[in-house]
Amino acid sequence: MDALILSRLQFAITTIYHFLFVPVTLGLSIFVALLETWYVNSGSYEERIKLKKLVKFFGTIFLINFAMGVVTGIVQEFHFGMNWSEYARFMGDIFGAPLALEALTAFFIESTFIGLWIFGWDKLSEKMHCICIWLVAFGSNLSAFWILVANSFMQHPVGYAIEDGRAVMTDFFELVTNPYVVGEYSHALFAGISTGGFLVIVISAWKIATDEESREMFVRTLRRAVLYTFFGVLGVMGTGHLHAQYLAQANPMKLASFEALWETENPAPFAVIADINQDSRRNDFEIVIPKMFTFMVHNSFSGEVKGINDLQKEAVEKYGSGYYIPNDVRGMFWSFRAMVGTGGLMLFIVFITACLVFFKRNSLRDYHCCLKLMPLLLPLPFIANSAGWYIAEAGRQPWIVVGLQKTAVAVSPNLSADEVWITLIGFTAVYLFLAVLAVFAAVMFIRRTKITEEE
Amino acid sequence: MDLNIVWFILITVLFTGFFILEGFDYGVGMMMIGRPKNERAQFVRAIGPVWDGNEVWMITAGGATFAAFPHVYATMFSTFYLALFLMLLALILRGVAFELRGKLQFADWINFWDFAIMFGSFIPALLWGVAVTNLLRGLPINFQMHFVGDFLDLLNPCALLGGIFFVLLFLFHGANFLSLKIADKGLVEEIQRKSFCYGVATTIFYAVFAAVAAVQTDILAKPATVIFLAVSVASVLLGCYSAKVGNACKAFSASTVAIATLTAGFFIALFPRIMVSSISPDFSLNIYNAASTPNTLFLMTVAAVIFVPIVLCYQAWSYKVFKDRITPADVHYH
Numbered sequence A: 001m002d003a004l005i006l007s008r009l010q011f012a013i014t015t016i017y018h019f020l021f022v023p024v025t026l027g028l029s030i031f032v033a034l035l036e037t038w039y040v041n042s043g044s045y046e047e048r049i050k051l052k053k054l055v056k057f058f059g060t061i062f063l064i065n066f067a068m069g070v071v072t073g074i075v076q077e078f079h080f081g082m083n084w085s086e087y088a089r090f091m092g093d094i095f096g097a098p099l100a101l102e103a104l105t106a107f108f109i110e111s112t113f114i115g116l117w118i119f120g121w122d123k124l125s126e127k128m129h130c131i132c133i134w135l136v137a138f139g140s141n142l143s144a145f146w147i148l149v150a151n152s153f154m155q156h157p158v159g160y161a162i163e164d165g166r167a168v169m170t171d172f173f174e175l176v177t178n179p180y181v182v183g184e185y186s187h188a189l190f191a192g193i194s195t196g197g198f199l200v201i202v203i204s205a206w207k208i209a210t211d212e213e214s215r216e217m218f219v220r221t222l223r224r225a226v227l228y229t230f231f232g233v234l235g236v237m238g239t240g241h242l243h244a245q246y247l248a249q250a251n252p253m254k255l256a257s258f259e260a261l262w263e264t265e266n267p268a269p270f271a272v273i274a275d276i277n278q279d280s281r282r283n284d285f286e287i288v289i290p291k292m293f294t295f296m297v298h299n300s301f302s303g304e305v306k307g308i309n310d311l312q313k314e315a316v317e318k319y320g321s322g323y324y325i326p327n328d329v330r331g332m333f334w335s336f337r338a339m340v341g342t343g344g345l346m347l348f349i350v351f352i353t354a355c356l357v358f359f360k361r362n363s364l365r366d367y368h369c370c371l372k373l374m375p376l377l378l379p380l381p382f383i384a385n386s387a388g389w390y391i392a393e394a395g396r397q398p399w400i401v402v403g404l405q406k407t408a409v410a411v412s413p414n415l416s417a418d419e420v421w422i423t424l425i426g427f428t429a430v431y432l433f434l435a436v437l438a439v440f441a442a443v444m445f446i447r448r449t450k451i452t453e454e455e
Numbered sequence B: 001m002d003l004n005i006v007w008f009i010l011i012t013v014l015f016t017g018f019f020i021l022e023g024f025d026y027g028v029g030m031m032m033i034g035r036p037k038n039e040r041a042q043f044v045r046a047i048g049p050v051w052d053g054n055e056v057w058m059i060t061a062g063g064a065t066f067a068a069f070p071h072v073y074a075t076m077f078s079t080f081y082l083a084l085f086l087m088l089l090a091l092i093l094r095g096v097a098f099e100l101r102g103k104l105q106f107a108d109w110i111n112f113w114d115f116a117i118m119f120g121s122f123i124p125a126l127l128w129g130v131a132v133t134n135l136l137r138g139l140p141i142n143f144q145m146h147f148v149g150d151f152l153d154l155l156n157p158c159a160l161l162g163g164i165f166f167v168l169l170f171l172f173h174g175a176n177f178l179s180l181k182i183a184d185k186g187l188v189e190e191i192q193r194k195s196f197c198y199g200v201a202t203t204i205f206y207a208v209f210a211a212v213a214a215v216q217t218d219i220l221a222k223p224a225t226v227i228f229l230a231v232s233v234a235s236v237l238l239g240c241y242s243a244k245v246g247n248a249c250k251a252f253s254a255s256t257v258a259i260a261t262l263t264a265g266f267f268i269a270l271f272p273r274i275m276v277s278s279i280s281p282d283f284s285l286n287i288y289n290a291a292s293t294p295n296t297l298f299l300m301t302v303a304a305v306i307f308v309p310i311v312l313c314y315q316a317w318s319y320k321v322f323k324d325r326i327t328p329a330d331v332h333y334h
Helices: A003-040 A045-082 A085-119 A126-155 A172-176 A179-210 A215-250 A252-258 A292-298 A308-319 A329-359 A361-372 A379-394 A417-448 B003-031 B037-047 B051-068 B070-079 B081-100 B107-137 B157-181 B185-216 B223-245 B248-270 B294-321
Strands: A160-163 A166-169 A270-277 A282-289 A399-401 B273-275
Touching: A003 A045, A003 A126, A003 A179, A003 A215, A003 A379, A003 A417, A045 A085, A045 A179, A045 A215, A045 A417, A045 B051, A045 B070, A045 B081, A085 A126, A085 A166, A085 A172, A085 A399, A085 B051, A085 B070, A085 B294, A126 A172, A126 A179, A126 A399, A166 B294, A179 A215, A179 A329, A179 A361, A179 A379, A179 A417, A215 A252, A215 A292, A215 A329, A252 A308, A252 A329, A270 A292, A270 A329, A329 A361, A329 A379, A417 B081, B003 B037, B003 B051, B003 B107, B003 B157, B003 B248, B003 B294, B037 B107, B037 B157, B051 B070, B051 B081, B051 B294, B070 B081, B070 B273, B081 B107, B107 B157, B107 B185, B107 B248, B157 B185, B157 B223, B157 B248, B185 B223, B185 B248, B223 B248
Parallel strands: none
Antiparallel strands: A160 A166, A270 A282
């Protein structure tokens, strides 16, 4: 393997790992802020003690996750220069600005106010302390916006010109209002709410079933988290659907690839499963729902959806000879199904849990055995998030910036395969090691902490 | 004054902020070596609320370099590939350590994370010294702005000397910060004795480093740099004296000025270059051939003018909130 493929692998591993924590940060920061607002506005003394403990409880889980997200995020920022120097040269005029703005407008807020929040319980007024966590939530979600502005340009360049062999920014406003950003950001935001909320559901359910003393308070967080997550999952589905429809115009190759539609059809069928043969550019076997793909794209049962082979021909006419099909159609196809499938399953689980906590509240004890098993479902949102990013990024290949620069020419020319092997193994090993320790710390903390009236 | 110069100054400001703020964080982290558990806990608590915000100065300096001088970002980060890898590992372990060390109460757990903080503070301090020296000393950069040397080119004696010098300077700075933040009088006196030793060692290495750099680089070619470095050395000496007589506030101010003037002097020596090529002066990266377009520079200038003062305000406020000295009671449960 050469430095290029190793660099891609390294970027994929570190991004997916980073994005295990990011959605939790996005969603859980808002949830903790809501909890603290509830605490600040609550009445009786006993209630306040318990609510404060609850804020600190979920706050601690948030902090463990937050720390992992922050440190792995620095790696991502450095990567663009370390492994992708020719990309940085070509794109610096455009890509650097949102990255610097992310640090200037979001990271500073996040990092300063998280410090104030952690250590400021006795030093700040209750209201000010609550504002701190809201600012952390704001900063986190703003940083996601900036990085997705940058990513959206790579998926769908706007507001630029090519001068002296590099992309230069002609219109910052256009960059920020790229329609692609709307789809990506809203989808990521709702994914964050779903993930953070689902985490709270799982933890609350488990505490309800295993910790009698703290039970009552976790029933209350469970009720809130169920609504929060329900809202998130519906949002993810809605924005995802709209974004896919938008892809039909903005990046039809990506759309056709994750649906493995090789030939242009009108109306196009939706393949539920397919045995994809990328070499001969067709599916050797598939089970389809007739007209369904057309319906998903056009909201009607007639209408053309372009296939990969025609799009390849169009790309050759536009960019010259070359292979413009994402090189892992099979992976994209199954990732999409994994994402949608886990999303649907989450909606189902959240719905069932909602029925339990709202309509079976008094007989909730009969269902403790089910609640106790909820942690087994925790991987669901993380699978969906990772699969989603895989589709977004693999679907961009062979381009690093669609239509402007290919991934193959973007890699740092001075790197040897050995050097990238060292860092690839190093990052992966340290990341695995830290994951074990962080999960261990979180689980121990969750098991031990009681939410009772005692101070 | 064109925008390229403005951005050279802004990058200087960001790196100055980074070295001053993370300088004492790294110093405090390194000073934990060999300390008993309750003292380490106090040290961590002293920087606990602010280290994350301080680290963002580095991230912003990196991001701003990317935005304003993308070729510098590209060349520098790909050149220092393995060094940055090592630094990232150190920063990762250190950042997680602050969060996880207090989560479980058994000794091995805390000791491990405290080691991570020490390691994670030492490595970046050393490597920034190495990197900064190499920028000025020159690296084999070809006409395409590509680094054509190997890892060992980065680890020359002069650069290592720069690395050790940074470690000592940050230790000195960190000790001065701690003597402002710790309540235990006996401990503060001990830290101030340490600070004096670090200050003396810093002065010696400063002299050696300056002498070697004067031979190997053109650092002393500009009068302004000479003046700034002279002020810097004088500040270190003043800081030494202040630590000796027990004036913590003056000592910390002195080491702050020492770092600020050192950074300023260094960037003035570089100007208008940012990365020097040892192959040919024509291949050096400077504020014009490495820069973004005026359009982007203008946009970023507006953003910096608006947001940097705001950041300074709320960060200053957070230091004010945490102005109290740390008592052993503050950390009894950590």
